[in-house]
Amino acid sequence: MTSFSFATVPLILSAPGATKELGPELRARFPAIRRVLLVTDQGFLRTGLADAPIHSLRAAMFHVEQFTEVVADPPEHVIEKALVLAREHDIELVIGLGGGSSMDVAKLVAVLANSAQSMAEIYGIGNVHGSRLPLVQIPTTAGTGSEVTNISIVTTGATTKKGVVAPQLYADMAILDAELTIGLPPAVTAATGIDAMVHAIEAYTSKHKKNPLSDGLARQALSLLSRHLIRACENGHDLAARQAMLLGAMLAGQAFANAPVAAVHALAYPIGGIFHVPHGLSNSLVLPHVLRFNAEACVEQYAELATIVVPHVDGSVAARAEALAVAMQQFGTITGLPRTLSQVGITASDLDLLADDAMKQVRLLGNNPRTVTREDAYALYKLAL
Ligand SMILES: NC(=O)c1ccc[n+]([C@@H]2O[C@H](COP(=O)([O-])OP(=O)(O)OC[C@H]3O[C@@H](n4cnc5c(N)ncnc54)[C@H](O)[C@@H]3O)[C@@H](O)[C@H]2O)c1
Ligand SMILES: [Fe+2]
Numbered sequence: 001m002t003s004f005s006f007a008t009v010p011l012i013l014s015a016p017g018a019t020k021e022l023g024p025e026l027r028a029r030f031p032a033i034r035r036v037l038l039v040t041d042q043g044f045l046r047t048g049l050a051d052a053p054i055h056s057l058r059a060a061m062f063h064v065e066q067f068t069e070v071v072a073d074p075p076e077h078v079i080e081k082a083l084v085l086a087r088e089h090d091i092e093l094v095i096g097l098g099g100g101s102s103m104d105v106a107k108l109v110a111v112l113a114n115s116a117q118s119m120a121e122i123y124g125i126g127n128v129h130g131s132r133l134p135l136v137q138i139p140t141t142a143g144t145g146s147e148v149t150n151i152s153i154v155t156t157g158a159t160t161k162k163g164v165v166a167p168q169l170y171a172d173m174a175i176l177d178a179e180l181t182i183g184l185p186p187a188v189t190a191a192t193g194i195d196a197m198v199h200a201i202e203a204y205t206s207k208h209k210k211n212p213l214s215d216g217l218a219r220q221a222l223s224l225l226s227r228h229l230i231r232a233c234e235n236g237h238d239l240a241a242r243q244a245m246l247l248g249a250m251l252a253g254q255a256f257a258n259a260p261v262a263a264v265h266a267l268a269y270p271i272g273g274i275f276h277v278p279h280g281l282s283n284s285l286v287l288p289h290v291l292r293f294n295a296e297a298c299v300e301q302y303a304e305l306a307t308i309v310v311p312h313v314d315g316s317v318a319a320r321a322e323a324l325a326v327a328m329q330q331f332g333t334i335t336g337l338p339r340t341l342s343q344v345g346i347t348a349s350d351l352d353l354l355a356d357d358a359m360k361q362v363r364l365l366g367n368n369p370r371t372v373t374r375e376d377a378y379a380l381y382k383l384a385l
Contacts, residue, residue: 004211006258007170009137009148012250014176016243019138022053022175023060029173030093030134035063037091039082039106040098041070044140047183050097053138065089067109070102073272073279075155076119079108086113086133093134096171097180099192100144100279103137104152107169110135119154125363128166137171140180142225142232142245143192143280145199145253147174159273163363170257176250178242186233189245190335191280193229196249197222197328198283201291202262203255204305205298205369214259217251219308224248226309226327233335262368264290267380269364270357277344284332285341289383291325297370341385351381 011029018025026033036057040050045068057064067082086094086109094113096106110132112119122128137147146152150169156162184192200218204210225248231241267290268282277285295302295318302321306313313323329339338344346354355378359365365372372380 006213011173016178018177019053023056027060033092036093096137099141100146103146107152123162125165135171141192142249143195148253149257176246194284195280199252199256203259206259209259214255217255221248221252266361266364288325288329
């Protein structure tokens, strides 16, 4: 029997339209709190969908400050700026409302607002001291699962990404409201949805912390995500498909928070960091190649997942594992995402830089079922070119 531990956020509310009642919902759970900070970004604000939750908060006697300057793959200075606002207004509760970028900023603001620690001191695993401000996470993409993970990803310097991993980053509450995701453009829906599927796949094959709870969550997540991704891309207003995507992304988040992601993410980070390719798309560009590379080490597990993504799959274990790689590649093709690194402006002369950078993702590579050398990383990027 596997020994394992499993943690997640204590309260998850999954209901279309739930955030229209955000004020009363939070008032009931945080009766003494007055001043809240909403952390979001301009892209989501433009949809107008933040208006109802903000109105509901104010009607429930919350004083709402807004930090709206989150950008994709948030750099350190964005977090520093949000912290200034939080401290200036003596914020008592932080709400992340947006994609992974907004939720990741919200986590660090909640952790650092009343802390003597600096950003530089908390990178890595378990380096956060003390407690944080109350934290509520509301995803508006069905992708990162950040609403239920203990991870925050920050762009440091010009191109590098670093992670903060600590139990304090688990929120007090996550709210899944598909009405917030209906305006998500098809390309973002596809890329973020594939990111979520990668979380499930990498959790299922995670080398050291694979566990029965994460396995069950990963399987359920893959089932929901693979059955609803195309529907959500083709008809953004399909509320049932949108809620299923949010649920799938959250379950995948719970899975990989406890059985961490690996080489797909390690190879994707430099693509995002250096070339500003969105996180989900970066993953999707390297995914089929990493799956085929890893198959040598975890062919049975991939074959198991293939039966979820391609229900009528048959043949040998190897054939089924290959069917998973093909199916994942097809999600990108059907949804019209770029399929090669060349299509996002990367050339052969960039591959050395990418391979060098990928090797710095030691934490992620250590979770991969098969050892990835620098030569392997280069070869995988070459296949993706
Ligand atoms: N903490 C974690 O566990 C974790 C896991 C994976 C990735 N990440 C990080 O999350 C970030 C990526 O997050 P993401 O993929 O959710 O994208 P994102 O938060 O960067 O948002 C992508 C784009 O979508 C727009 N958008 C968001 N919601 C929208 C909506 N409902 N309607 C219209 N537009 C909307 C945003 O304005 C933005 O332009 C990266 O920084 C990545 O490293 C974190
Ligand atoms: Fe991811």
